[in-house]
Amino acid sequence: MYDYLRAEGVTQIAYVPDAGHKVMIDRSLADADAHSIPLTTEEEGVALLAGADLGGAKGVLLMQSSGVGNCINMLSLTAGSRFPLLCIVSMRGDFGEGNPWQFPMGRATQAVLEAMGVVVLRCDAPEDVMPTIRAACSMVWGSGEAVAVLLGQRLLGAKKF
Amino acid sequence: MAQLKRIAGVNQPAATLDRREAVPALIERPQDWLVVAGLAGTAQELCAMTDDGPNVFGLGGAMGAGPSMALGLALAQPNRRVLGITGDGELLMNIGALGTIALAAPANLKLVCVDNGHYGETGNQDSQTGLGVQLDRIAAGFGIAVVHTINTMADMAEGRRILAAPGLAFILLRVKEGPAMKKPRSLRPHVVRDRFRAALLGR
Ligand SMILES: Cc1ncc(C[n+]2csc(CCOP(=O)(O)OP(=O)(O)O)c2C)c(N)n1
Numbered sequence: 292m293y294d295y296l297r298a299e300g301v302t303q304i305a306y307v308p309d310a311g312h313k314v315m316i317d318r319s320l321a322d323a324d325a326h327s328i329p330l331t332t333e334e335e336g337v338a339l340l341a342g343a344d345l346g347g348a349k350g351v352l353l354m355q356s357s358g359v360g361n362c363i364n365m366l367s368l369t370a371g372s373r374f375p376l377l378c379i380v381s382m383r384g385d386f387g388e389g390n391p392w393q394f395p396m397g398r399a400t401q402a403v404l405e406a407m408g409v410v411v412l413r414c415d416a417p418e419d420v421m422p423t424i425r426a427a428c429s430m431v432w433g434s435g436e437a438v439a440v441l442l443g444q445r446l447l448g449a450k451k452f
Numbered sequence: 453m454a455q456l457k458r459i460a461g462v463n464q465p466a467a468t469l470d471r472r473e474a475v476p477a478l479i480e481r482p483q484d485w486l487v488v489a490g491l492a493g494t495a496q497e498l499c500a501m502t503d504d505g506p507n508v509f510g511l512g513g514a515m516g517a518g519p520s521m522a523l524g525l526a527l528a529q530p531n532r533r534v535l536g537i538t539g540d541g542e543l544l545m546n547i548g549a550l551g552t553i554a555l556a557a558p559a560n561l562k563l564v565c566v567d568n569g570h571y572g573e574t575g576n577q578d579s580q581t582g583l584g585v586q587l588d589r590i591a592a593g594f595g596i597a598v599v600h601t602i603n604t605m606a607d608m609a610e611g612r613r614i615l616a617a618p619g620l621a622f623i624l625l626r627v628k629e630g631p632a633m634k635k636p637r638s639l640r641p642h643v644v645r646d647r648f649r650a651a652l653l654g655r
Contacts, residue, residue: 347649
């Protein structure tokens, strides 16, 4: 996934860490030709990638499903200005979740994204992941849409508590 | 009317500058920059100063977006000078962005906060900075190496020098309450995006 996104021209990789994104984050940190941008809150990433688009660059925002809640009003920037936006969301409060704190936002993630005009594509099996990422890239940079790819806990595995 | 209490023990000079004079005195040639301006006062004045120029993305909402957008733009365009200009209210809403910016530290990015101590747009309610919160000390605490505060016209020359020099910097421009310069501007953000990209990228 990392190599594919870099080949698509992604140069800004922004994130608040989640275990599901560990490999992507580590790859971005090891990549001298890309900007690995740790954020304090996910909504910064929505604005950051809008700025990247103004300057003709591409980026991706990696976040946990709880971070989707932090982005709601900032997505009015994306929708109103028709900025392309690619988010990859690792789900919590989903299949097999053992932490009750994760359920309210996990249940609301897809509805919140769709309410703010973001197209949601979901992956629950390993063989779905790359076709979904390829589809998302063409929707984002071909058509200018905002797309979130949700990586479900059936795929990522539930954290043990 | 009940009043919010000032934070005890903070002594700052009273703000005396009028933003309608101070902002153009600091940013003499706005057309030379790629500009992201925060909602309310700073978007109004940068759009007014450039006659709604295509090099200015003036926000009309998404409060808190300005500094982060300027960072994304600066990283995307390392050979252009990028100005992120914002109000104290907008900066406070996403104050952590200063840390994100300090870490990335693009040499072509300058941040200016026009600090009127108030939420001017919504009826001039006191903001935290009007009650003693010091954004220049916060910026320095986040690790931004060059921080300069402008209280009077005498501080302006150093501000202009910093804007002209390479390197990330944060300038706190303290102004009194009062209106920003204003002219009609497009509030349709997709139009503003498209014309910004067309002027910069030709697409
Ligand atoms: C999330 C959100 N909360 C509140 C508002 C209402 N609002 C619009 S402008 C503004 C004040 C902005 O203050 P500042 O950045 O200091 O700029 P000034 O108006 O003083 O120039 C506020 C609170 C908003 N637009 N968005």
